[in-house]
Amino acid sequence: MGGTRTNGRRQPSLAQLRAFAAVAEHLHFRDAAAAIGMSQPALSGAVSALEEVLGVTLLERTTRKVLLSPAGERLAVRAKAVLAEVGALMEEAEAVRAPFTGVLRLGVIPTVAPYLLPAVLNLVHDRYPHLDLQVHEEQTASLLDGLTSGRLDLLLLAVPLGVPGVVELPLYDEDFVLVTPLDHRLGGREGIPRQALRELNLLLLDEGHCLRDQALDICREAGRGISGAGRGPAVGTPVTTTAAGLSTLVQLVAGGLGVTLLPRTALQVETSRNSRLRTGRFADPAPSRRVAFAMRAGAARGAEYEELAGALREALRPLPVRVLGPDD
Numbered sequence: 001m002g003g004t005r006t007n008g009r010r011q012p013s014l015a016q017l018r019a020f021a022a023v024a025e026h027l028h029f030r031d032a033a034a035a036i037g038m039s040q041p042a043l044s045g046a047v048s049a050l051e052e053v054l055g056v057t058l059l060e061r062t063t064r065k066v067l068l069s070p071a072g073e074r075l076a077v078r079a080k081a082v083l084a085e086v087g088a089l090m091e092e093a094e095a096v097r098a099p100f101t102g103v104l105r106l107g108v109i110p111t112v113a114p115y116l117l118p119a120v121l122n123l124v125h126d127r128y129p130h131l132d133l134q135v136h137e138e139q140t141a142s143l144l145d146g147l148t149s150g151r152l153d154l155l156l157l158a159v160p161l162g163v164p165g166v167v168e169l170p171l172y173d174e175d176f177v178l179v180t181p182l183d184h185r186l187g188g189r190e191g192i193p194r195q196a197l198r199e200l201n202l203l204l205l206d207e208g209h210c211l212r213d214q215a216l217d218i219c220r221e222a223g224r225g226i227s228g229a230g231r232g233p234a235v236g237t238p239v240t241t242t243a244a245g246l247s248t249l250v251q252l253v254a255g256g257l258g259v260t261l262l263p264r265t266a267l268q269v270e271t272s273r274n275s276r277l278r279t280g281r282f283a284d285p286a287p288s289r290r291v292a293f294a295m296r297a298g299a300a301r302g303a304e305y306e307e308l309a310g311a312l313r314e315a316l317r318p319l320p321v322r323v324l325g326p327d328d
Contacts, residue, residue, distance in 0.1 A: 010053045014086060017079045019046035020058060024076035027066050080149075087150045092300035099304050100128040107136045107143040107152040111211040111246060112291060115265040116156065119315045127311060140210045147296060154305055155294040158210045167302075169293040169309040170328045172321035175286040176218065176261045177279045179253050179271060186259070187278030194221060194282060201258035203249055206242045211289075215261050218287040246270050253277060263289060264320040290324075 022032035022043070033040040051058050058072035068076060094102045108117065117135065124133050136143075136152060144163060146152035159168045180187040186196060197219050205212040243249040247270060249260050254276040262270060262279075271277045293312075295305045306326070313323045 016046045016050035019043045021079045084150045095301045101130045103132045105134045105153045107155045109157045113137045123315045159292045170324040174264045174321040175288045180259045182276045186280045189280040191283040203258040203260045
């Protein structure tokens with residue numbers, strides 16, 4: 001815990017930096033200790049040792065809470081950057097030793113995970129048996145935070161993201177279809193114009209889901225404003241019912257509360273168990289979304305991720321999607 005010496009000067013240890021970074025993130029010793037798998041006394045001792053090595057006070061400790069000092073605010077940024085670089089060093093070494101081995105932490109959005117993971121898992125099992133794939137299902141904002149912080153290695157989500165330092169590897173485009181109750185006038189129809197969305201009682205996912213934002217964008221392209229939607233002016237038909245997942249959304253449609261939009265990869269899974277639903281297809285060009293891998297620019301395992309994307313594109317050809325090339 002005492003650090004090392006370089007040119008006669010003591011330097012902090014990685015354990016001290018991890019302890020301080022955890023406290024800076026959680027502002028709570030117990031939560032920080034649990035987050036990095038360290039006992040609370042050991043964590044407190046590591047932070048105190050770091051303060052001694054640096055010669056500055058990093059934390060303001062009270063009986064109720066922990067606050068960062070002004071010096072702590074500045075040095076927390078540096079500590080996280082050092083730990084990120086060390087993580088990149090270990091990742092580089094692992095990639096050099098043997099490709100497609102070790103841990104790959106894959107983040108997936110909820111509106112993709114249930115429908116694509118079977119193909120991903122089968123691919124990894126058959127083609128990359130020594131790869132330890134760990135899957136994390138989260139919403140887009142959390143996934144991007146995990147990617148940029150180093151908590152996640154690769155993302156599978158809807159794009160474009162427009163995030164500096166993040167590279168997208170396109171996989172496929174897929175159309176949206178309209179899911180309606182059994183007796184709805186648009187149920188089973190082909191060639192539905194987008195303008196039909198102006199007058200429909202459209203059910204949406206909760207705030208934070210990128211599929212919700214995509215549905216809202218489609219509605220705006222059709223000339224419809226939606227109040228209570230969280231984006232743009234509050235005009236047009238209000239959003240009065242939302243759901244946390246697509247399965248619930250489809251059940252609400254079956255119950256006659258409205259209609260919704262589903263990506264085609266979700267259609268069979270979400271509608272095959274309910275006979276009170278029908279689907280309608282939009283006229284070309286149908287509203288669609290693009291799904292891609294996303295990685296950090298300059299990722300040590302970037303070549304592996306690109307190869308994985310190519311293999312997954314081939315595995316996805318049986319699905320109702322338009323598989324893309326690497327340059328699309």
